[in-house]
Amino acid sequence: MTETLHPKLQPQFDAVVARNPGESEFHQAVHELMVSLAPIAGKRPDYAQWSILKRMCEPERQLIFRVPWVTDTGEVQINRGYRVEFNSTLGPFKGGLRFHPTVNLSIIKFLGFEQVYKNALTGMPIGGGKGGSDFDPKGRSEQEVMRFCQSFMTELHRHIGEHTDVPAGDIGVGGRELGYLFGQFKRITNRYESGVLTGKGLTWGGSQVRTEATGYGTVFFAQEMLASRGESFDGRRVVVSGSGNVAIYAVEKVQELGGTVVAVSDSGGYVVDEAGIDLSLLKEVKERQRERLSAYADARGGAVRHVTDGAVWDVPCDVALPCATQNELQAEHARTLVAHGTGLVAEGANMPCTAEAVTILREAGVLYAPGKASNAGGVATSALEMQQNASRDSWSFEETQERLRQIMVDIHRQCLETAEEYGDPGNYVMGANLAGYIRVADAMVALGVV
């Protein structure tokens, strides 16, 4: 945690650390928000009087449950399920479910905390929460994934609802898992409550553009950042980390806007394709075959490099879009980007840059957008899905995409206006955090101590 806190905020941060021992990712997310609050520290007696910050750092409800299931060979497996219902001031708890072996309470709390301010920035009526499990879908059969999802929902169903808490996808949870989760919810509740989950398939209540939304939204946001300097994606060299849902659709939109994505990565390394990533091959390998990038490299033969050591950030680029996972872009990577003259970093993942990396980028004058602003397109489109479900309507791809683009333009404008208002023009981190925080805090004051 590189930046120091305002003296009025340091004791509050120390209290969060003492109260939540060992939860380093959660501490990191809270610290990042608190750094941005310096301009209002001590200047909003109403927030202090109502203990707003203290209440914000304590989730409204934290659920941890056992998820028992049986493998194809008859073995009983036990996983741990989580749902952290962080803040429902602006609407029902809203946020994804992550299935990944690294999932623990700290990760879910950091994600839930970020989600509150991200969701506030979208301007939609949604609170924030997050959930998931340490279950690893990799290498599991269809039936095993289905049984796990059914067991997970057997417990989760009693805590969620369209007016209570609305989960969606995240890492390891896509259309397939959401289908099994929704099927089990429908069966045990005997209700076709479409608005209880988002990211649904198009034939069973889903929205156009939801699949593409996080990646597209990140690129729309980056497009606005470039435009603020009179630039565009046209002719730019772009590196995207990851090759999951966010990364794939970031690649797609960059290509549509005239940029060239020269590299993508996964946990086994990265591929450099100087001709530009072959998107249909990437989708075939990752979405249909659920294979590694080595399969992409094999299919492209000698035309690409598959690198299994180092980091994708070693590939020189004008624009870097971290779309993999938390803390994937560290200080040394930030230094490499600066040395290569990268001008823009916009986060598609949640908290992919470490605090130290952010400081290095910002001090070097690199335009940097935090995920809670630049990746808000996913959850914003989830809110559009809820809107369509509530009115039993469905909109066209074009209309939905235009709404998403407009929301991203709006978030970008809010970030810049807020940063300017509080004396640090161009600081997207401060702009995003303050704009989100103030919206939630004002509503919390209005609703009293609950």
Ligand code: GLU
């Ligand atoms: N998991 C996504 C995020 O990090 C989307 C959440 C949602 O659509 O509710 O924002």
